[in-house]
Amino acid sequence: METIVRIDTLRDHVGETVTIRGWLYNKRSSKKLVFLEVRDGSGIVQAIASRSDIGDELFAVADHMAQETSLSVTGEVRAHPKQEGVFELAVKSLSVIGAVIGEYPISPKDHGTDFLMDHRHLWLRSRRQNAILKVRHEIVKSIRDYFDNHGFTLVDAPIFTPNACEGTSTLFETDYHGDKAYLTQSGQLYSEAAAMSLGKVYCFGPTFRAEKSKTRRHLAEFWMVEPEVAFMDLDGDMALAEDFLVYVVGRVLENRKEELKILERDTKLLERVQGPFPRIRYEEAIKVLQDAYDLRKSSGTLVVQSDGAVERRPEFGDDFGADEETVISSAYDRPVIVHRYPASLKAFYFKRDPEDSRLALGMDVLAPEGYGEIIGGGQREDLLENLEKGIEAHKLPREAFEWYLDLRRYGSVPHAGFGLGVERTVAWTCGLGHVRETIPFPRMLNRLGP
């Protein structure tokens, strides 16, 4: 009777004879020995087949085995003579389960990104992609654990939404039994309704943007978690975002050491993600940008755009793009929270700052190292009259928001929340240059398959 085990449990079987089932990841051989690197999803083990132990016939099988052949290997588990915590298998027998038909497309040589993306279903087998997927899993799990352990109720928001509330240009549309439906860009309005029922809620699902942008931060389909809390104000919202983010990054550091090593991530940078995060007002951020501009101007290094225009000095009312976010966040070694943006930059549902009505009680959390905004949120307008004015000022179809206005008609309360993008968080924690590797099957402007 053979004992079939997973590679990540080999440490419990030293001295025993066990069977591993998996795929050949790599191989090198000499006349007398073949070293098979076998992966099974839980890890990679080196299986050493000696001609004298297994005979010429089996040795030839091992020696000629192609990369990605699926196989069963039986052998004795041994601790690696030099590397602590590493185990290997002294092969007693082996058999091929599924041969490789033709040639495995992904060879050790360098492939272009498009080629790898076309073979995403196979590329996922690489050690590096395995590591990213496991970090992603840890992030998703720690997000859910955080809210579950803090008294939040999961309330899944709908994907199909009936109204194109803020213009259709970035929405995916579908025919819904004769009506038009749009794929959700955010579950927030629904989370607000649920928070009036359950107090503390979160939704967590895929969201969609039909933007024509092709940047390293954008996907057409991405996952977002959106907590919403009744009786919480902007200060509480920032405190929640901070505590939450410290927890998530801490969990990755604690449970995904191996994966971060494979990804060659500098974990010292992640260890600095501790509260309190600096909190700066939008106007302070503008000042930082102005100082940087002034420095470039005095040194004669102002940026000239492709149309010949020279950059102008940042001023109140400017929105931040990736470049501005990088300048602002580079002054800090941990995430920085920017709050109280001009209301003109924010959606209709933000509450105005009672101390300065030009400002919205919104906040963004910018990740360090140029990873930009990973959290955006704020306190919502809770007064019916103000919200009605906001809908009018933004020229939105009032009728579509009647149900949302109901939340201010029937026992309105101060409330706040935020959204965190999973893929950007994975890119940051893994130290990736592009979000396309942070999701198993990315959907981008020019990519809908496999």
Add this chain to the structure above:
Amino acid sequence: METIVRIDTLRDHVGETVTIRGWLYNKRSSKKLVFLEVRDGSGIVQAIASRSDIGDELFAVADHMAQETSLSVTGEVRAHPKQEGVFELAVKSLSVIGAVIGEYPISPKDHGTDFLMDHRHLWLRSRRQNAILKVRHEIVKSIRDYFDNHGFTLVDAPIFTPNACEGTSTLFETDYHGDKAYLTQSGQLYSEAAAMSLGKVYCFGPTFRAEKSKTRRHLAEFWMVEPEVAFMDLDGDMALAEDFLVYVVGRVLENRKEELKILERDTKLLERVQGPFPRIRYEEAIKVLQDAYDLRKSSGTLVVQSDGAVERRPEFGDDFGADEETVISSAYDRPVIVHRYPASLKAFYFKRDPEDSRLALGMDVLAPEGYGEIIGGGQREDLLENLEKGIEAHKLPREAFEWYLDLRRYGSVPHAGFGLGVERTVAWTCGLGHVRETIPFPRMLNRLGP
């Protein structure tokens, strides 16, 4: 300094003066006392305001407060004199946070389902809907915990898929930057690719069906979890489904007692959900249906359809609808697994039974009490040649499946998996007659809002 607490922690504050913030759920009053039922999402507490304690002015505020007014109540926590584990508040002061503007639409009188669904954003505030949402949360969490604790990696499948593999009639279509994209009906094929990388995986997200059917079991948008395991066969698949389902139902029984009580669920029926589940072959199930038919025939109670046709005797090759599933499952007090269906009833990717090539190695788990199929799955075809034949036989576009065929070209292994529908599982565990209340904002044939 006031101590703000949530209702579910009142037991820790007996004798203390605390503040609760929430909404008025119900009220009754006499000349000297007002009994306010206050809900805050974590529970409901009775706050007793006495005229002599709080004075005429505040007493009038309490006495005239409308249902769903949001308020803050401060008072002393007392154990209920008669009911163990119940706590109440002796009101010292209270204040209105948000008044009710107009009249709250959902009064204690009976409303029709359409009316309630139109006001779903408010209906969610009811004790019963709270209970269902909390059971749903427990089910989602226990599903994830089960797989996370058993070595599975979460691999989110894409929502946008490039091909209408099995006809477009039940697919939602969207314009994807000039191409046609379809919303996923299942992540299985992607889970299979991921299982060849990570061994044991699951995807868990929303899936979509554009069916024109209007039944108590169908939603246009529903959540599905789909585990897939390399080196697992049909027997292993059935064992996994059983162990998994026992765990999920057990978690609900353990952690959602209060909610099941509110829903008046007969928990004895759920306590019987223990392994081993009966496993019957499709052909045995047909025999059960034939016997039931014969009984009806002999007693002269055969069903006459609306077109005048009389039902015919079930035979090999028939598919099961809701009625047949109810007949089969009603013979058992726990879920029953039906396996080895005619291959003609199953999708192209099922492996044929090596002992009877008419049969596919598929299985469905039917819930008791007429709740029907909640799990469907089976062993996948792992041989390239057979899968190619299946694609041809089902007249599917070969090109669209090249990537899927790659999984059989490069180290194919036996593998199996299944899908569990969340909403049907919630309906069953909560004892609901319709799936529409199992998801926060249901999307059905005639319902796209709010």
